[in-house]
Amino acid sequence: MRITSKGSVFSIELFFAFLVCVLILAAALRSEALMLFGSSQNSKQFFLEEKTIMLADALVKNRNAEQPLAGSAFFDSEKRTVISNLVDSSLLNSAKPAKFGNVEVFEISLQRKNQRPEIILSNPLPSGNCVSVKRFVVLQETSEKAIVGVIACEN
Amino acid sequence: MKIKASRGFAISFEALTSLFAFFLLLSAIPASNSQAQGLKELYLLQKSNDLLKVWALKHDFSTEELLSDLAFVFPENCVVLKQNKIPLNSCKATGAFITAKAGIFDSFLNLQEIELVVYY
Secondary structure (H helix, E strand, C coil), X not given: CCCCCCCCCCCHHHHHXXXXXXXXXXXXXXXXXXXXXXXXXXXXXXXHHHHHHHHHHHHHHCECCCCHHHCEEEEECXXXXXXXXXXXXXXXXXXXXXXXXXXXXXXXXXXXXXXCCEEEEECCCCCCCEEEEEEEEEECCCCCEEEEEEEEEEC | CCCXXXXXXXXXXXXXXXXXXXXXXXXXXXXXXHHHHHHHHHHHHHHHHHHHHHHHHHCCCCHHHHXXXXXXHCCCCEEEEXXXXXXXXXXXXXXXXXXXXXXXXXXXXXXXXEXXXXXX
């Protein structure tokens, strides 16, 4: 091999060096892409969990007669205040399916202490990501302690 | 092989190996999980506060009732319950924990200091 005045000769050493450089760059870019993809998946999961936690919190702390999923706490008319963690089970039983942005509530369950869970609202679960959150409450009608379960999934 | 070159550059084998090792190190850095950890702590804190609120509503501070509620709400976690600074139970405590504390008046207007330590 030799270098001529009219052009350059691509030497074998330079060729191997170039090949190794390209392989390293490809591995670095792939690693970066995987990390970014993992981050975006983590972000999606994070937002789904965050929204489900907020939905369950609203359900046990607020009162919304038009949308019981957004609030089923008992309203004390004497004190004129909503009592958090005291659930109006008649209002909760009238809950209808609802979407909150890109999150949809698919199941609401109620498990009284020492009893099996009973399903109040149920839709077939989609194949995507779902998150389950449980909150401890007292049922206003019967003064029983119970756990309200909420399952929400991505649209 | 002898090549005479007046222009151009050469990357030495040592430099290549260093670059390769550097990118291997970069790819070994784990993805940040601090957001998910924060949500887990929030959820455990919410459940702990649920227990305290329900106990404040029911005014029943018998040891049996408190421990059975604890087992009902946290079936999979190690939770230490203290009533007036006296531990009512013990379990194998490992890892991180969150605490929730409240002062609640019972039916006889005695102040009950309830503290929960939830390990996760």
